[in-house]
Amino acid sequence: MTPEEFTLLFSEPTPRRVFCAVDLGGATPTEILAASGLEASKAAPAIGKLLRTGLLRSDGPGRLAVNEETLAAVAAAATLRQEEQAVAEQPDPQLRGLVRGGVLVHLPEEEDADARRTVLRHVAETAFVPGDEYDERHVTDRLRPWCAGGAVDAVHLRRLLVDGGVLRRDSGRYALVTPDGSVPGPDSSDQGSVGIGMSGAGTFVVSTQPDTGVQFEITPTYWLAFGSYEAGTVVSEDILTRPYQLQFPDGATKAVATFDGKNWTVEYGG
Known part of the structure; x- marks a missing residue:
């Protein structure tokens, strides 16, 4: 039984009521009629259809039960169909469930920094051309289609791209930041630190990370x-x-x- 056949069958109220009656514990014809509130002339054809499709099975003489194996098979087929559709809509597994058809449908939380950075980098590299500069209005206009999924609005997304070091802002002009791989990350023995010093000594310091913007909010006493x-x-x-x-x-x-x-x-x- 395919997911489509399952959906069509249960779009009919009579088979649905019979199935629910059995699922709730009705096993004999008398119990099924009482639980469904149907007349025998209407319930009998629906029972026959549910038996032929494998959704119901015989559970001894004069007794019926839900066929859990058929339900599991239909669910597995539907899950596989969804996975295939997700792959077709977004081939990149790092973006799957996050970006669909040029729309940002979900933005990872700040705690998942790597996933968040991957999504923001993808949006920026798709929306903007390396070497070109844009004013604020054009940046917002280019980001607006990405926000059709409601995960974030265009102004907030623009700020996230700047704060994340994916877009550079200078005197009201914006440009795509293109990483060249020269900044050593955690997998490199040459990883260093970047920060702010006071009186010639490092005071606020974090480890270097490629394709990452760092901002320091300093409130010393x-x-x-x-x-x-x-x-x-x-x-x-x-x-x-x-x-x-x-x-x-x-x-x-x-x-x-x-x-x-x-x-x-x-x-x-x-």
């Missing part, structure tokens, strides 16, 4: 204290002597601090 420490030593506030947190007003970049033996006095300036 500055402290005055007494102690003997080497550069790069990590210290906590509770072991500092006479700690004082500097709080620079807007526009101030310098501070002159004076300690009178008990308290700090700080004057801020530009």
Whole structure:
């Protein structure tokens, strides 16, 4: 029995009611008629059809039961049909279930960084031409067809492409970032680090990864204290002597601090 035959048969209410009656425990003709609410003249042809298609089977003299093997075979055929259709719609297994017919139907969560990066790279390389530049309106217009599936809107998708390092934005102009494979990733013995340094030392650092954009949101705090420490030593506030947190007003970049033996006095300036 094919999935199409199964669907057509159960589009008829009488066979459907008979089948449900048996599935709910009705085994004898009397039980089936009582559970389905059908007259014998209507139930009998439906029972015969369900027996011929293999959806019902004999379970002893005068008793019927659901044929689980037939149901399993129909389900397996339907699953295979869906898999074949999915392969036809999206040959790339990395994009299957995510991109269908030029439409983004699902965006992986941030935790699945590799899958998310693969999808964003595919969208960008399909929508934009290497070496060309686009203004913001044209970028959004090119991304809008990808958003027909409702997974994300075009403006959000544009931001994701920029934040993910797939599109470059400079002075209101956008361009596709084409990785050349020169950045060593986790599989390379030459993998390095990229980050931001303060006072000549690395402070906020992450490992290098090809085809990946990195943004740092820096909100450091500055402290005055007494102690003997080497550069790069990590210290906590509770072991500092006479700690004082500097709080620079807007526009101030310098501070002159004076300690009178008990308290700090700080004057801020530009």
